[in-house]
Every structure is written in C-alpha cells, then in structure tokens.
Amino acid sequence: MGAFLAALKEFFSSGKKLEMCLVGLENSGKTTLLNVLAVGHPIETFPTVGLNVKVVRKEGVQLKVWDLGGQERFRHEWPRYTQGCDCVIYCVDASDYQRAELAGRELHKLLSDAALHKLPLLICLNKIDLDPHMSKEDCIELLELTSIDTNPWVVTPISALKQTNINEVVNWLVKNSHD
Numbered sequence: 001m002g003a004f005l006a007a008l009k010e011f012f013s014s015g016k017k018l019e020m021c022l023v024g025l026e027n028s029g030k031t032t033l034l035n036v037l038a039v040g041h042p043i044e045t046f047p048t049v050g051l052n053v054k055v056v057r058k059e060g061v062q063l064k065v066w067d068l069g070g071q072e073r074f075r076h077e078w079p080r081y082t083q084g085c086d087c088v089i090y091c092v093d094a095s096d097y098q099r100a101e102l103a104g105r106e107l108h109k110l111l112s113d114a115a116l117h118k119l120p121l122l123i124c125l126n127k128i129d130l131d132p133h134m135s136k137e138d139c140i141e142l143l144e145l146t147s148i149d150t151n152p153w154v155v156t157p158i159s160a161l162k163q164t165n166i167n168e169v170v171n172w173l174v175k176n177s178h179d
Helices: 002-013 030-039 078-082 097-111 136-142 166-176
Strands: 018-023 051-058 061-068 087-093 121-126 153-157
Touching: 018 030, 018 078, 030 051, 030 061, 030 087, 030 121, 030 166, 061 078, 078 097, 087 097, 097 136, 121 136, 121 166, 136 153, 153 166
Parallel strands: 018 061, 018 087, 087 121, 121 153
Antiparallel strands: 051 061
C-alpha cells in the first residue's frame, strides 16, 4: 500500500492534469475503481445510470474522471466523452468469460472512431480476486487486442475491491498525463 500512496502523492504534487474516461460493460467494476482512485479505498456502489463525474483536487492538481454507464443503452454515448479525454481506461470483468467477446466488440467499436486514434488505452482486467478468472494472455486473446494498432495499449490485472495492482494503474496515469 505504501507504493500506492507514494504514487498518488507524486501524481498530486507533480502539477499534472488528467482527464480520463472509465468505460466497460456494466458490472465490470468501473465505479469501484473510480472510488479507489479518488478516495483511496472502495466504498459501497450501485450500478451507474448514465455517468458519474469525479473531480479530485489536491495540491493544485486536477484529476477529472468520467465513469460512463456500461449498460447497452449507454454505450453509444461513450465516444462523446472519450474524444475529449487524455486517456481511456477500459474495465473488463476478469471472471466473466461469457461476455469477454462482447467486451472486445464494444472496445473495438469504440476505437473505430478516428478521433480516438493514438489515445492511450489502459485495459484494467478487474476482479482477479475471483476464481476462475482470465489471465492477461486470455484477455489479450479473447478481446483480440493484438489487432489494435491505432492506440498504445496495456493490460493491467487488478482487483479494485482488494486494491490489488492499483499502484500500477496510478503509475500508468502519471506516465500518460499531460504537463
């Protein structure tokens, strides 16, 4: 946990700004991840209807996060919000093998928008605390990530609920933020 707090402190004292969109299918853990990033720990959440926006200001730094609903009726809205962001975090439920193909199709549909080309993409393979769950390699294969050549991307296995590998997410955000 010390590395996580150190990375957050570095982020908030660096003078950097970041606007990001957090997208993925419903129930993939987006809001839990948002709360961990914003307040440092998970809090009770409910399914996001539409969107949540959190702005965290510390030591003059602003982190603006758009947490977009993942239900089918909201997915057509994702491009409207992602176009203005510095990066996209795509949350995937590592324990939901049945919907992995759908998660991949929705990601590829989102990235087909030329306005999003070159936008950094962090795929958070969430819920690795549940068994069975996809490996990083399974995720790359099932979501057909190797075919994405328009955006720099990386897969990070995490558990937002257990705060596993959250420091890797924060480090990626710091690296991909704008001065």
